[in-house]
Amino acid sequence: MKIQTIATQPFNDQKPGTSGLRKKVKIFQQPHYLENFVQSIFHIASPIAGQLLVVGGDGRYYNKQAIQIILKMAAAQGVAKILVGQNGLLSTPAVSALIRKQKAAGGLILSASHNPGGPDEDFGIKFNIQNGGPAPTSFTEAVYKYSNNISSYKILETADIDLNTLGPSKMGDMQIEVVDPVSNYAALMAHLFDFNRIKSMFDSGFSMRFDAMHAITGPYAVEILENVLGAAPGTVINAVPLEDFGGGHPDPNLKHAHELVKLLSGNSAHSFGAASDGDGDRNMILGQNFFVTPSDSLAIMAANAHLLPGYKNGLSGVARSMPTSTAVDKVAEKLGIECYETPTGWKFFGNLLDDNKITLCGEESFGSGSDHVREKDGLWAVLFWLNLLAIKKQSVSRIVTEHWARFGRNYYCRHDYEAIDSQVANDLMQYLLQSLSELQGQTFNNYTIEMCDDFSYTDPVDNSISDHQGIRLLFSDGSRIVYRLSGTGTEGATLRVYIEKFEPEVSLQSGETQQVLADLIEIANNIAQIHTRTGRTDPDVIT
Ligand code: G16
Numbered sequence: 001m002k003i004q005t006i007a008t009q010p011f012n013d014q015k016p017g018t019s020g021l022r023k024k025v026k027i028f029q030q031p032h033y034l035e036n037f038v039q040s041i042f043h044i045a046s047p048i049a050g051q052l053l054v055v056g057g058d059g060r061y062y063n064k065q066a067i068q069i070i071l072k073m074a075a076a077q078g079v080a081k082i083l084v085g086q087n088g089l090l091s092t093p094a095v096s097a098l099i100r101k102q103k104a105a106g107g108l109i110l111s112a113s114h115n116p117g118g119p120d121e122d123f124g125i126k127f128n129i130q131n132g133g134p135a136p137t138s139f140t141e142a143v144y145k146y147s148n149n150i151s152s153y154k155i156l157e158t159a160d161i162d163l164n165t166l167g168p169s170k171m172g173d174m175q176i177e178v179v180d181p182v183s184n185y186a187a188l189m190a191h192l193f194d195f196n197r198i199k200s201m202f203d204s205g206f207s208m209r210f211d212a213m214h215a216i217t218g219p220y221a222v223e224i225l226e227n228v229l230g231a232a233p234g235t236v237i238n239a240v241p242l243e244d245f246g247g248g249h250p251d252p253n254l255k256h257a258h259e260l261v262k263l264l265s266g267n268s269a270h271s272f273g274a275a276s277d278g279d280g281d282r283n284m285i286l287g288q289n290f291f292v293t294p295s296d297s298l299a300i301m302a303a304n305a306h307l308l309p310g311y312k313n314g315l316s317g318v319a320r321s322m323p324t325s326t327a328v329d330k331v332a333e334k335l336g337i338e339c340y341e342t343p344t345g346w347k348f349f350g351n352l353l354d355d356n357k358i359t360l361c362g363e364e365s366f367g368s369g370s371d372h373v374r375e376k377d378g379l380w381a382v383l384f385w386l387n388l389l390a391i392k393k394q395s396v397s398r399i400v401t402e403h404w405a406r407f408g409r410n411y412y413c414r415h416d417y418e419a420i421d422s423q424v425a426n427d428l429m430q431y432l433l434q435s436l437s438e439l440q441g442q443t444f445n446n447y448t449i450e451m452c453d454d455f456s457y458t459d460p461v462d463n464s465i466s467d468h469q470g471i472r473l474l475f476s477d478g479s480r481i482v483y484r485l486s487g488t489g490t491e492g493a494t495l496r497v498y499i500e501k502f503e504p505e506v507s508l509q510s511g512e513t514q515q516v517l518a519d520l521i522e523i524a525n526n527i528a529q530i531h532t533r534t535g536r537t538d539p540d541v542i543t
Contacts, residue, residue: 001158001172003076007151008032014040014147016140018345018487020126022112025062028123032153038070038108039153040146041127042077044139045106049078054098056090056181057110058216058279059241060117064088066110066125068160075174076154082174085181088163089241091216091280093369093377094185096132100373101184105130111216111279114251115490118244122490133350133374137466182223189224189380192310192372193387201390202230210382211260211275214238214246220280220379229386237263250277252284252366252378253543254291265289272389272396276378281346282366283381287396293543295325295412298362300403301384302331305360308387310372319352319361321345322455322470323482323498325410328362334407343457343469344484350374351461364414364498366543401506408504411516415539416486417495417530425485425493428533432471432483435527439473444523450476473527478502481524495534497524514542 011030014021014037021037028034042048055070057063067088074082083098084090088110090098095107112124127135127143135143156172169176189195210225212218218239225231237259238246249256252275264273264286273286285292292300302318305311319340320328332339340358342348346367352358353371362368367376368384385396392399439452455469470484479501486494499520514521524530531537 001156004155004157005152006032006035006155008036008153010148010150011036012148015144016126019113019134020109020124022115022122022124022488022490024490025119025121025123028062028066034066034069034125035073035153035155036147036150037125037143038073040143040150041108042073043146044142045127048074048105050080051105052081052083052102053079054083054090054095054102054104054107056085056095056107057088058091059087059089059243060111060123060245060278061119061121061243062123063110063243064163066123067163069155070108071161071171071176072156072158073154075156075158075171079174081177083177083179084163086164086166086178089181089216089219091181091185091220093281093373093375093380094181094220096128096373096375097185097188098179099128099130099132109279112490113279113488114249114277114282115488116245116249117278121244128374131350131354131374133353134345134347136347136350136464138464182220185220186224186228188372189383190228192308192380193383194309194390195229197390198383198386199230201386202232206272206389207232207270208235208272208274209260209263209270210236211252211257211273212236212239213248213250213252213257213275213277214240214242215250215276215278215280216241217276217280217379221276224379224383245278252277252282253541255541257284260286272385274382274385276382277366280378281376283368283378284366285381285385285396287400290397290400292396292400293325293364293412294362294366294368295320295327295364295410296400296403297381298324298360298368299327299331299407300399301362301368301381302328302335302360303403303407304388307391308384311359311370315359316356317352317358319349319358321348321363322472323414323484323496324362324364325412325500326478326480326502327407327410330407340460343455343466344487346376348457348459348466351459355461357460364412404506408502409506411501411503411513413499413513413517414543415497415499415521416541416543417534417536418489418540419492420495420534420536422493424533425495428495428528428530429471429483429485432528436471439527444526445519447479447520447523448476449473479520481520481527483528495530497528497530497539499524
């Protein structure tokens with residue numbers, strides 16, 4: 001067993017996006033590609049010799065091979081011990097929980113989140129720091145810079161270890177412990193929620209379906225929902241994690257979780273439906289024939305958190321990403337707590353959570369979470385809703401419509417134009433930027449732009465500044481249009497357009513979202529010249 005120093009050359013394309021480095025598997029499989037990036041992380045995270053790390057992934061294609069490489073490289077760096085999920089599996093929130101519980105120096109998560117998996121699909125890697133959350137921009141930028149000048153990496157020449165058997169082993173001087181991916185996470189959930197109450201609800205015949213989409217949450221959901229809480233066997237569908245997610249797209253939205261949507265449609269036998277994504281940090285919440293938008297879900301959680309054991313002392317504050325609807329702002333105002341508006345990316349919540357400025361946070365992109373970990377957490381959100389349903393004894397739609405009646409309703413949707421030419425996308429954003437001063441004060445079809453800008457965020461804890469986080473058009477009636485380019489795609493560029501309109505007085509019979517937002521959608525398309533510039537007449541995905 002010998003530590004080898006391997007000569008390498010930079011690839012110059014290892015710039016992490018919104019959430020780590022995501023590329024096609026084939027790119028990661030190039031000789032030295034993963035190694036260069038891992039060495040760069042280890043260099044910036046140093047000193048990591050003598051430290052404890054956590055490693056795991058969502059089980060997608062190349063997960064196991066990548067873990068073996070990372071273990072050998074960590075051993076060569078003198079890392080003291082690594083906790084690795086059995087079979088290489090750990091959900092993103094479970095990694096965060098383990099880092100925190102075991103006071104590890106950090107962890108590596110192998111996932112491309114909601115992107116498809118398989119030999120021709122996507123892979124990804126990101127580093128989480130000591131607080132359990134994604135590394136901040138200063139760290140990821142330093143990693144990128146290092147990767148552009150890398151000339152060698154270190155790796156231990158040794159055989160692969162067995163990832164299937166629980167327990168300790170060794171690689172050189174480094175200890176490895178293969179851990180059960182679920183138990184620590186399940187114990188944390190039992191501490192936050194009233195499991196007895198949820199169990200009684202299932203015992204009295206409550207029926208739900210959870211779609212694990214053949215991704216990481218299968219084993220977690222079977223254990224917690226079926227084994228611990230007593231939900232009927234078969235409650236969790238697509239429960240077995242597969243390397244290609246069964247050929248599906250593990251993104252819990254109305255388009256990709258269509259099997260679940262169908263199960264909750266019509267005269268459904270189920271009162272509740274939920275799904276999570278590839279790595280278990282996203283969630284979608286459904287009632288019978290009813291979709292809860294992620295922005296509404298966050299607002300409803302904030303309004304009711306005090307009813308749940310883990311949050312019985314109330315919330316210190318809340319936060320949402322800028323494009324997320326302002327529904328949660330209305331709740332914060334009523335509760336008399338602060339609501340922070342951050343750029344897209346979970347890492348921006350880290351300082352606010354660490355500094356106890358917020359307890360709860362969320363995003364329009366099907367993510368919500370709290371101070372229990374430093375990642376968004378899919379199954380946590382599902383348990384939150386189950387606990388709420390068990391307390392309120394009302395349907396999902398009733399809870400939401402009563403919330404609207406109390407706080408008003410933020411009609412909201414997001415239009416995604418995927419895999420458009422990167423140059424076209426950048427030109428469109430540039431054009432918008434240049435139009436900002438002209439747009440100010442203009443009226444389109446009765447909507448007057450009161451303020452527009454290129455969103456910039458100053459972190460209230462460390463004062464770091466993040467510029468160019470999306471273009472906001474704020475209208476005088478509280479409506480908003482936001483444009484930004486996704487930081488998680490792996491093909492061309494994805495343009496996201498977010499459209500929102502606030503209605504203070506809502507009747508239960510109010511119109512369909514797309515109908516209510518029709519004028520604003522047209523304004524959004526016209527202002528950015530989306531159709532002429534992209535050649536697309538319709539978005540690929542509407543959420
Ligand atoms: C990541 C980030 C989220 C972000 C989402 C979408 O989530 O952690 O904060 O909202 O990407 O980002 P974008 O709009 O740039 O594509 P995940 O679930 O992909 O890790």
